[in-house]
Amino acid sequence: MTKDRSSVFLFIDDETIPLAELETPIVFDFDTSKLPDGEHVLKIVSKSPTGREGIRKIRFIVKNGPSVSVEGLKDDDIVDGVLPLMINAYDKGNQKSFVIEGSETPQTVPVWMWIIMILIAGWGAYYLITYFSGLPY
Template sequence: MPENNAMVYLYIDDGTHPVAALNTPVVFNLDTTKLTDGVHTLKIVSQFDQKEGLKIIPFTVRNGPIIHIEGLSENETVSGTLPLMLNAYDTGRKQSFIIKGSENPRTIPVWVWLIALVFVAWAAFYLVTNFSL
């Protein structure tokens, strides 16, 4: 009886040996803990009869702790001494509900201060103009 399913071979990055050879349809769990943090590619080669298909999917692995820095941005021009606030933390298991970065102390953004200042100025103007004797 002829086989009606395709065979797929999974390659990570520029690997010459597949990490898996599977008959489709199949559910495959890709263990990213064995990969370094950074950009990788998953190459899927399918074979059915005498035909071959190819799909390449770039993805980024971030298994290590998240690093947050205040006081220096990418490609910023700086001089002198810079006070930097650094924090590194793990996001935990992906199955649990965790607000990403919730335990990271951050400064209040300038736009929040501006909105608060505008509101206080408007409230003061309102009070002075409507309740003056």
Template sequence: MDSNCKIILFLDDSETPLAELVAPTHFQLNTNKMVDGEHTLKIVSQDSSGLEGIEIIPFTVANGPSISVEGLQKNATVFGEVPIMINAYVNKGSETFFLQGSETPQSTPTWIWVIIMLVLIFGVFYLLNYFNPVDL
């Protein structure tokens, strides 16, 4: 009796198999030619008696430049003019790292402004209540 199963791989909704293999096996999925976005890998296994098992694995391809957006969130409700900052950069897994364009500048968070204001208010309060120019 043959214990090896036949494995058939399908990409997205294709009727044509991506590969037909015999288990156990290793397979390398090349996403370089695939469009960025959501995809599915459908794995169909068949034993020698014809019984089938199916596994569907959703995955996302992101070969293109990474995109970072500040100022607009998904499903946000907005009005008037909305300032939006968009940055895109490529990371090809090279040995060298290019700082130029690879980090998205961000606005200063509100909590930092609150801390700065509190420090300034305390400084003015201290000067008005405890500073005496006559003591100099």
């Protein structure tokens, strides 16, 4: 490495061997697909041309595996009896092509949506009955 630029050493978690040794300024594609899911720390050690060092640690969470969606039970819920659960696991897959099947989690229709649909259907029925019966509004 040249002596007129700072260099950086990238470490993952508690590794003693750097992931990369680079000269600054750089643009670096950090591939997390080889890391296991969970919490990690990226440690960047910089060394100036004069020999001084600086350290920066960045905590991050890797989630490369399939995403899991659960409907019917949330964190810290108080439950009793039998719970109907809808569980789905889906992955990003090949990011060069988009696959519809399994990429979205089906969800139940919320109660407020049912109420709105019933009100609209009721209003429509009232309108049709009064329109065809010839009764004044």
